[in-house]
Amino acid sequence: MTVQTLPGSIDETLALLDSAGYVADRALATVLHLALKMKRPLFLEGEAGVGKTEIAKVLSQTLNRDLIRLQCYEGLDVSSAVYEWNYPAQMVEIRVSEAAGETDRADLSSSIFDERFLIKRPVLQALEPSSKGPPIFLIDELDRADEAFEAFLLEVLADSQVTIPELGTITAEEPPIVIITTNRTREIHDALKRRCLYHWVDYPDAERELEIVRKKVPGAPERLAAEVVAFVQALRSDEDLFKQPGVAETLDWATALSELSEIALDPDMASDTLGVLLKYQDDIERVRGSKVRQLVEDIRKDTTRAQTTLTSTG
Structure with missing residues (x-):
C-alpha cells in the first residue's frame, strides 16, 4: 500500500474519514484539515466513548502511517514515555x-x-523518520497523567524534539501528526493548549448517530437501529445518570441485540441487556423496568406520529 497524501480540503478530509466509516461533522473535519495543513497538534476533548481516539486510528489507516500510541496514566514518567x-x-x-x-x-x-x-519509548519513536512519512502520534487520555509530565510534553509539541542529557537534543526531520485526547477529568494547562488546535467532540445528534450505527453495525435491522439510537438519545437527556452512554456503547448495544436476533426494541430484552449500554449499577437500576418500558413506549408513539404526519403531507 502506497503512502497517501494529506487531504487538500475540508471536503477531502470529510471523505477521508468517511472512507474508514468515521461519520464526522464539518466542524471536526475543518479543524482536522487545519491541523494537518499547519502541522500542529490537535487537542480533542469530550466525554468518554465519543470517538476521539478513533480519529487517530482512522488517520493511520487511511494515510498508511504508523500509529504510535502513548496511553497516559497516573505516575507516567520519562522512562516509560520517552x-x-x-x-x-x-x-x-x-x-x-x-x-x-x-x-x-x-x-x-x-x-x-x-x-x-537506548531503549526508545513512544515519544522517541514518534520523532524517528519513516519511509511511510511522519507517524500518527496518539497521546491518549492526557488528563490521567500528572501535571509534571504534561509540562515535559511542551518541548515535544512546540519543536518536535526531546532532550536527552547524555546525548543532547533529538529533533524530528518532520513533525509527527499529533492527536491528544482527554476526557476532562482535570483541566489541562493553557501552556499546552496554546501549542495545539482545539476541538470539543460532542455526542452526535440522532441523525448522525443512526448513520454511525448503519456503518458500524450493518447487520442491525433498520427498525432496531433507529429505536436503539432514539433510546440512547433519550437517556442522554437524563441528568441523574452517573455516566451517559457514549457512541461506543450505542454500537455495542446495537451489536448485542442484533446477535440476539432482535428486530426492534423489546422492553424486557432491553432491561436484560442494559449492562452493555450502562456501566454503573446505580444507572442500570434507575433505568431498568418501568423507565425502559416508558422510553420504548414513547419511541413507538413518536414513530407512529411521524409516519402519520408523513402520510398526511404526502
Whole structure:
C-alpha cells in the first residue's frame, strides 16, 4: 500500500474519514484539515466513548502511517514515555572494557551512553523518520497523567524534539501528526493548549448517530437501529445518570441485540441487556423496568406520529 497524501480540503478530509466509516461533522473535519495543513497538534476533548481516539486510528489507516500510541496514566514518567537506558547491557559493556584494560572514564562514558543502549519509548519513536512519512502520534487520555509530565510534553509539541542529557537534543526531520485526547477529568494547562488546535467532540445528534450505527453495525435491522439510537438519545437527556452512554456503547448495544436476533426494541430484552449500554449499577437500576418500558413506549408513539404526519403531507 502506497503512502497517501494529506487531504487538500475540508471536503477531502470529510471523505477521508468517511472512507474508514468515521461519520464526522464539518466542524471536526475543518479543524482536522487545519491541523494537518499547519502541522500542529490537535487537542480533542469530550466525554468518554465519543470517538476521539478513533480519529487517530482512522488517520493511520487511511494515510498508511504508523500509529504510535502513548496511553497516559497516573505516575507516567520519562522512562516509560520517552526513553530509558539498557542498564544490563551497559554493565556488560563496562566489564568487557575493564577486562580489555580500557579504563579511561571519558571514553567509557561515551561508549555506554550510546544509541546502541537506548531503549526508545513512544515519544522517541514518534520523532524517528519513516519511509511511510511522519507517524500518527496518539497521546491518549492526557488528563490521567500528572501535571509534571504534561509540562515535559511542551518541548515535544512546540519543536518536535526531546532532550536527552547524555546525548543532547533529538529533533524530528518532520513533525509527527499529533492527536491528544482527554476526557476532562482535570483541566489541562493553557501552556499546552496554546501549542495545539482545539476541538470539543460532542455526542452526535440522532441523525448522525443512526448513520454511525448503519456503518458500524450493518447487520442491525433498520427498525432496531433507529429505536436503539432514539433510546440512547433519550437517556442522554437524563441528568441523574452517573455516566451517559457514549457512541461506543450505542454500537455495542446495537451489536448485542442484533446477535440476539432482535428486530426492534423489546422492553424486557432491553432491561436484560442494559449492562452493555450502562456501566454503573446505580444507572442500570434507575433505568431498568418501568423507565425502559416508558422510553420504548414513547419511541413507538413518536414513530407512529411521524409516519402519520408523513402520510398526511404526502
